[in-house]
Amino acid sequence: MLSIVFGDVENAVYHPPTYFDNTYLDEWITDPRTREMVRDVDKSEVVSARAIDSPFLGSISVRELSGGVKTLILMLFDDSGRIFNASSCGDNCAKWICRIAREKDLTINLHHVMDFSSCDGFEAYMINTGRTVKSFEEYLDEALSIEER
């Protein structure tokens, strides 16, 4: 289940890419789900735990993955209990956030109204208002009414 909290909250990581650079584990990178996210979002291939093949930048390190993919990997693997700012993710990451939230209870922090229109059967618990939205349209109405955003 996906839970969304807008605005500044305790225990949130405002810039997940920096947190990722200092906390990621090699096994996170070679996980098949990570490989798939890197392929889809960054159009790159995971060669090994320490090397990525990018069509734009050549051979790059894990630290040069996009901020969006780094944030997705944290959402998938980090077990510190921290909440990650999904505003570091572009809308092309939205479907992955929904997919991760189908595997586990996931709470994300947002500072903008993310476009989840690409997510089939979108459903989320809106922490700011205590309401569960069952479609992208309901989410939009609810999100736009939240002042903290």
Added chain:
Amino acid sequence: MRGSHHVVVQNRRVRFEFSVRRNVTIVRGDSATGKTTLMSLIEAYDRLGDASGVEVVCDRRCVAINNANWEAVLASASSCIVFLDEDVSAAKTPEFARRVRESDNYYVVITREDLPNLPYSVDEIYGIHTSGKYADLRRTYNSFYRIYEPDEPREMGPVETVITEDSNSGHQFVKAVRC
């Protein structure tokens, strides 16, 4: 600082080419389009100059700021193009907005968040797109595109009222509505 300034930032792998036209330009869009790469090139050139291997061509100095140095840099920067990435949380603060208003720099802000303290034009919100390989086919060519094109019809539901504010009013209307 006035008018449009053309900026080319490149190394052997990537080339970014764009113009900034107003004092605040917003860059957002999908992940992995090169926003952070652009920032790291600007930052490397600002720190090391030609010795960075980065080439920056612009009639104004391009500087990068971060959470730790933004106040010090803005205190001395004049007629510069100032770049800041989405990790600069200070961008949301009234203090940052005041410094922007009082300076003669242009600002390129990478963020998906709304910045209610900063007056910026909807026409100056851009994404980055890759338009193919450049010249020798080893370098990727990237440019800015306007996210909100006024001439394009947009899909939207029934609209009862459209409220607009003149570009020169500096948030007077919005402030009045909020009160």
